[in-house]
Amino acid sequence: MRRRLRVPAIVLAVAALILFALLPPRTQQTGPPPASTVRGAFHIHSNRSDGSGSVEAIAAAAARAGLQFIILTDHGDGTRVPDAPAYRSGVLTIDGVELNTTGGHFAASGLPASPYPIAGTPDDVIEDVHRLGGFGVAAHPGSPRPSLSWQDWVAPIDGLEWLNADSEWRDEPRLPITRALFTYLVRAPQSMAMLLDRPVSVLQRWDDLAKTRKIVGLAGADAHARLGSRQGGDPDTSSFHVRLPGYESSFRTFSNHVALDDRLSGDAAADAAGVLAAIRAGRVYSVIDALATPGSLTFTATSGSETARIGDSLAITSDVLLHAVASAPSGTTLVLLRDGQRLHEVTDGPLETNGGKEPGVYRIEAYTSNAHGGPAIPWIVSNPIYAGFTPPPPPPPIPAPRSRIPARTGEAAAEKGPRDTSTVEAAPISEPRARTFAGDPAVHWTFALSPGTPVRQFAAVAIPVSPGLDSFDRVRFRVIGSAPMRAWVQLRAPVGNTERWGKTFYLDTESRIVDVAFASFAAIGVTSSPRAPLDRVSHLLFVVDTMNTLPGKGGSMTISEVGFVK
Ligand SMILES: [Zn+2]
Ligand SMILES: [Zn+2]
Known part of the structure; x- marks a missing residue:
């Protein structure tokens, strides 16, 4: 070998040796799940x-990775019409x-x-998603x-991501990331799985919430x-980026197994409805495919004559008998957790144990012998079986007011941005939908936000407030609108540079009573106190702005029976 070739050859050989020394273990293969369980x-x-x-x-990419469904969740405000479910490359594609x-x-x-755009507090966003039938x-x-x-963690979320690849990679130190990028060239999914740790605090949250209600x-x-870099977060103007990690590698790293009642039929709409219904019901377990694939888990709890599957509730009539079996590589340990605590575990065999008669939330974590991470990432994580579960009582109805003062709706005045429209008029007495409370004047409000990019467009109705608001704890009114929309009710005080606190409410073409506690009003922008100083409030406002209304849109609403109550 010529001398000038010798040095590069040695460097290459050493690099190859290091690469193979650092390579994560190969993926182990297992038997497949039943045909009615789909991976996605x-x-x-x-x-x-x-x-x-x-x-x-x-x-x-999902088809190459062997998946049967994908659920897309592009960033958005919910106003884009989602793609209808469809089979693409044989993969059921569901849009979210x-x-x-x-x-x-x-x-x-x-x-x-x-x-209208869905945005705001978790409570308001979840209310809109649920009203639209979503999850x-x-x-x-x-x-x-x-x-x-x-x-x-108080908001009524339907579920949580017990694992999120993006979070996992963000919390790794630089050295393992560099190592994973290096070995990614040869074993991409296995390299990505090297960066996964057991997400201890998120699993703890899940276990705590699951004691009070079902959560997927x-x-x-x-x-x-x-x-890579993104300019101002706008994907259209993004500059340099690398296509890493690739979709196929992501899909080969881990998947969710969803247990359906039947096999997929080939009818995309029906199949998508079936997959989403099974996910809502918690009939899901997750598998780190880079460790072993495809894997499968059967987990049941039996009490008396009733047997519950993953995601189910189980009435306790006698001792709860738990049974779990996995299609797993040898050396795999099944761990049974009750209320987040390890109750029983077994290596290389079916897990059978008696959980007694106490209520408990049971789930399975399975660990392969090639797991890595500190603490080690579980190979399989099941959803819970809820034994002896009593669903939480429905929220108490809004109490009837014990005392009330009417708001000064007769003095209502319009406010707006420079190019917006806001017109307030007394609702005609002949308006049958504007029923009045003890003769209070109703307000008929017409508004429109100017078109274009969102630049703080707003329209508002301002109603003066007399001193003494601190003797009340809620505002209550009747409202009906020209279309479904979400608007603000706010309190304004002449403190600082005029500060506001508010809460949004939903309205549509059916007349409804809205009753909002002042305690739920949150600061808008920077304020001198987190809660509105009720003794200093000067105005009650109804506001439409770009948070929940698109620029260029308008409408009207009739607000009546406006009063402060306790
Ligand atoms: Zn995302
Ligand atoms: Zn995100």
């Missing part, structure tokens, strides 16, 4: 938002949306286009980036196939 990926971004691939290319809330991202599916999960709840982690856990791919 949840939480995917296409080039419609900040992903790099088309829906067609993503479906093709990742919504922004003030408490984190909410990945929703199973809903049609919203008539949503807290996305990347444990993200190390505070702006991305989920903040509101999913593994979120958060697949973008894009690493």
Whole structure:
């Protein structure tokens, strides 16, 4: 060998040696799940938002990875008409949306286009998703980036991502990331799985919530196939990026197994409805395919003559007998957890144990011997079986007012941005929908936001407030609108640079009573106190702005029976 070739050859040989020394273990193979269990990926971004691939290319990648369904969740406000379910490259493609809330991202599916932008607090966003018939999960709840982690654990989320690939990679130190990028060239999914740890605090949250109500856990791919800079977060103007990690590698890293009643029929609409219904019912377990694939798990709990599957509730009539069996590589340990605590475990065999008669939330974590991470990532995580579960009581009805003063609606005045429209008139007495409360004047309000980009367009009705508001704790009114919409009710005080606190409410073409506690009013922008200083409030406002109304849109509403109550 010529001397000038010798050095590069040695360097190459050493690099190859290092690469093979660092390579993650190969994926182990197992027997397949039953034909009625379908494997798929949840939480995917296409080039419609900040992903790099088309829906067609993503479906093709999922087909190569052996998946049967994908659920897309491009960022949006819910106003885009979702694609109808379709088979693409043989993969059932279901369209959803990742919504922004003030408490984190909410990945929703199973809903049609919203008539107005869905945004605001988690409570308001979830109310809209549920009204539209959808289902949503807290996305990347444990993200190390505070702006991305989920903040509101009281809000009625339907589920959470017990695992989110994006969160997992963000919290790794630089050295394992560099190693994974290096070995990615040879074993991509296995390299990505090397970066997964057991998400201890998110699993703890899930276990705590599951003691009070059913809550579905999913593994979120958060697949973008894009690493790199983005200008102002706008995918259309993005500059340099690399298509890493690729969709196919993401889909080969982990998947969600959904147990259907039957096999997929080939009718995309019916199959999508079946997959979403099974996910809502919690008939799901997640598998880290990079460790072993495809894997399968059967987990049941029996009490008396009743047997519950993953996701079910079980009435306790006698001792709860738990049974779990996995199609798994040898050396795999099944761990049974009750209320988040390890109750029983067994290696290389079916798990059978008696859980007694106490209520408990049971789920399975399975560990292969080739798991990595600190603490080790479970190979399989099941959804719970809820034994002796009593559903929480419905929220108490809004109490009837004990005392009331009418708002000064006769003095209502319009306010608006420079190019917006806002017109307030006394509702005609002949208006049959504007029923009056003790003769209070009703307000008929017509508004329109100017078109174009959102630049703080707003329209408002301002009603003066007399001193003494601090003797009351709620505002209550009747409202009917020209279309479904979400508007603000706000309190304004002449403190600082005029501060406001508010809460949004839903209205549509059916007359309804809205009753909002002042305690639920949140600060708008920077205020000198988190709660409205009721003794200093000067105005009650009804406001439409770009948070829940698109620029260029308008409408009208009739507000009556406006009063402060306690
Ligand atoms: Zn997100
Ligand atoms: Zn996302």
